[in-house]
Amino acid sequence: MSDIILSTSGLTKQFGGFTAVNDVDLQVKRGSIHALIGPNGAGKTTCFNLLTKFFAPSRGKIFYNGRDVTGRRPAEVARLGLVRSFQISAxxxxxxxxxxxxxxxxxxxxxxxxxxxxxxxxxxxxxxxxxxxxxxxxxxxxxxxxxxxxxxxxxxxxxxxxxxxxPELLLLDEPMAGLGQEDIHRIEALIRTVSAERTILMVEHNLSVVANLSDRITVLARGQVLAEGDYTSVSRDPRVIEAYIGSGDHHVH
Known part of the structure; x- marks a missing residue:
């Protein structure tokens, strides 16, 4: 089995004339905690919705365990082991x-x-x-x-x-949203525990959580991959710092 559990090639999503996700190539390593971050409006949620089959891409492909799942329905990819956690409504x-x-x-x-x-x-x-x-x-x-x-x-x-x-691959959509500090620590510990036997891909706004948990981070800005690497390298990347500051979003540090 390849050590890449989930990958995309040229993943693109347009809404009318607006390109929300633009030519994203993503590779998630089996057994890792991979975070998708970026300033507001970077396309993180759209990207996440493409991966979990809630949107169909305008173009590009999604591969899960080496299998092209681009045209599959959400229930089908869930049965294959790619499951997203819904917030509270579930x-x-x-x-x-x-x-x-x-x-x-x-x-x-x-x-x-x-x-x-x-x-x-x-x-x-x-x-x-x-x-x-x-x-x-x-x-x-x-x-x-x-x-x-x-x-x-x-x-x-x-x-x-x-x-x-x-799930073999657990997708978490802003697991810390709306939580206080004490709960954040608890859920952070929980994510670390459950990551022992599975891969986790999360969209997260709380950057200290991302720093504590992630093995690898992909930074999106204006729908494109701006940088990728571990937290130390991406948080020092001048383009990343500028993207966060330029958007009026909170700092990357």
């Missing part, structure tokens, strides 16, 4: 944390919402659900309705429901 607010995870585990087995299966099957799901609850630090909250969890714990639950689908 969680059923009235169901407990444990039942939210159980539903995701049932989906993974292809028998979604089949609540009246044998006790034995449900017990096995319960065991796995509790393992995931522990893995994301929600022990003690398993019976709390998801809607009553704090924002940071909802985020942990949402990552757990994504992990229940057992």
């Amino acid at each position: 969680v059923f607010p009235k169901l407990t944390a444990r039942n939210n995870i159980r539903i995701a585990l049932q989906r993974k087995r292809g028998n979604s919402f089949d609540f009246w299966r044998s006790e034995r099957v449900l017990d096995a799901l319960d065991e796995e659900a509790m393992r995931l609850i522990q893995a994301v630090g929600l022990t003690g909250y398993s019976e709390v309705p998801a809607g009553e969890l704090s924002y940071g714990r909802k985020r942990a639950l949402e990552i757990a429901t994504t992990l229940a689908l057992d």
Whole structure:
């Protein structure tokens, strides 16, 4: 198997006359934490939506595990192991944390919402659900309705429901958005833990998180790759500093 799990070539997306993503070649190494950063309006979210098949590219190709997935539907690429974590909307607010995870585990087995299966099957799901609850630090909250969890714990639950689908490549869209410092540390530790056996690609605004977690960083500006490398090299790159300052966005340091 190649050490590149996800790659794009010439990935481009135009909306009307506006080019949001322009000729992006991306290579994500298997087993790494790869961050996609850039000032506001750089095209990060559009790029992410192309990779997760929510938009079709205007041109260019996407390869996952050496397979051309450019024309595949979101559900198909998810079954292949490329799964994106949705923000909070993915969680059923009235169901407990444990039942939210159980539903995701049932989906993974292809028998979604089949609540009246044998006790034995449900017990096995319960065991796995509790393992995931522990893995994301929600022990003690398993019976709390998801809607009553704090924002940071909802985020942990949402990552757990994504992990229940057992992705090989986990795509995180701004996992720290809206979180306070304490929650950021918790989710950061969680991402590091779950990265042990999978690849992670994340779009993230919080640059100290990017510095702490990422093996490799791709910087986008105006829809194009501006720089790539580890945090130290990209944060010192004059073009990157200028792109951040010129956009009125926060500093790269």
